[in-house]
Amino acid sequence: MSGIGAVFQDFSRYAHIIRFQAYASLKNEIARTYIGVFWWLLEPTLYALVMYLVVGVIFVSKTPQYLPFLLIGTFSFQWFANSVSSAANSIVSRASLMQQIYLPKVVFPIITVLGGTWKFLFAFGFLAVWVSVFYTPPSLAYCALPLVLAVNLMFNLAIAIPLSAWIPYFRDGLAVIAALMQFLGFASGLFYQTKDVPASAQVYFHNNPIAQLLNAYRDILLYAQWPDFERLAFVAAISLVGLAGGIWLLKHLDLELPKVAL
Amino acid sequence: MTQPRELIRLESAAVRYRLRRKIAGSRDYWALHDVTFSVHEGDALGILGSNGAGKSTLLKLMAGLIAPDRGSAWIARGVRVSLLALGVGFESNLTGRENARLSALLLGKDVRQLDECISRVEEFAELGEFFDQPVYTYSSGMVMRLGFSVALEVDPDVLLIDEVLAVGDAAFLEKSFTALQARFMARKTVVLITHDLPMIQKLCSRAVWIDHGTLKASGDTATIAEAYAGG
Structure with a gap:
């Protein structure tokens, strides 16, 4: 078979493996609980409700339509946080597989991120219907939603892939990532509007990809307006850099990781 | 020469x-x-x-x-x-058929040959109706049989075999040993x-x-x- 033919055949096989493994991990997860898929909806909702009780009711947030505001932010932030945290450990958790067969290591974090993406899309679908029925009806801005989702997915991969190369060398990094995710939740406008922060801090939010993604979802779903495309392009650009770096790193460590991740 | x-x-x-x-x-x-x-x-x-x-x-x-x-x-x-590896990538909640597909893909089987390959696995493994049941319902011998049947489907240029395989009952052990021996005989x-x-x-x-x-x-x-x- 020609070189290009073999590359295409391998690529098609890896694509099937990614799809099948993501399906297998979701099926496993569903089988482990009684209410199965509904946990995907319930988990971020419960988290958002706790925050609503604390920030919205006890401290009386000034943000209008605070409950949908919080839910939209929480659903998309949890997609990022869960994908990154699980994918960071994806190479270590498949150490035994790597001792038996060869797969490009980038396949492992992609499987995990895609599994998380299905869970998010399931929950996000319910959320979008709920917001459009009770708060803001769908507008033309919904056309930008696939773009925001694609940029968000790219950003998740851009962070998850390099971290998956790091964790086999420093397992304690998982605790660091967990703490960092908590911090990022507080520091990315999950519970408050970024426009309410002091002017001196605006630069930070302007360049914070997570804050920009959360704003984009809220603009579309809640405020019926187009997202800031310039900021989305910025997030896409840094995601591409992260992705390229992460893929290079995993390629560089391809035959080293099975020795380290034991 | x-x-x-x-x-x-x-x-x-x-x-x-x-x-x-x-x-x-x-x-x-x-x-x-x-x-x-x-x-x-x-x-x-x-x-x-x-x-x-x-x-x-x-x-x-x-x-x-x-x-x-x-x-x-x-x-x-x-x-x-x-490597002749048994049960590569097996997930306990997937059926035997699903696991056979996943494992065959992981072991390098071409996507286009997958359906044919799974039919042969089903026949060789002799699991009957269990082939479409989740693997967690299998005995350890049945898991090994399924694993071996999939592994046998992979036909690389160089096959590496680690340790002797004890697969299932005596009849299946003989069948698997014969299948392996055929590889040696076929040069x-x-x-x-x-x-x-x-x-x-x-x-x-x-x-x-x-x-x-x-x-x-x-x-x-x-x-x-x-x-x-x-x-």
């Missing part, structure tokens, strides 16, 4: 594992050092060695799963080397790793002996077997 094509060549290959990395620092463990030998097309090569001799590391090196830290490990361009390139000397004498024409990570001897099976038995 033309020399058979060289498929794998190890030259002064050495592999190091870094042992745990507490604050006190890490320690290196060399599982293999200075190993040199080749595998040619049609070889039935046995690799002998006691537990912890470095056989499994050698296997991973030959399969292209890891890189040597010193020396070189070369695999001829376009040659597919794979396929096979590398068998074991510490079972009679098995190597029965199946292999050449052998290498690994001891404490170094190559102690290599040559025709009879000579190596004699040296190995003598200690």
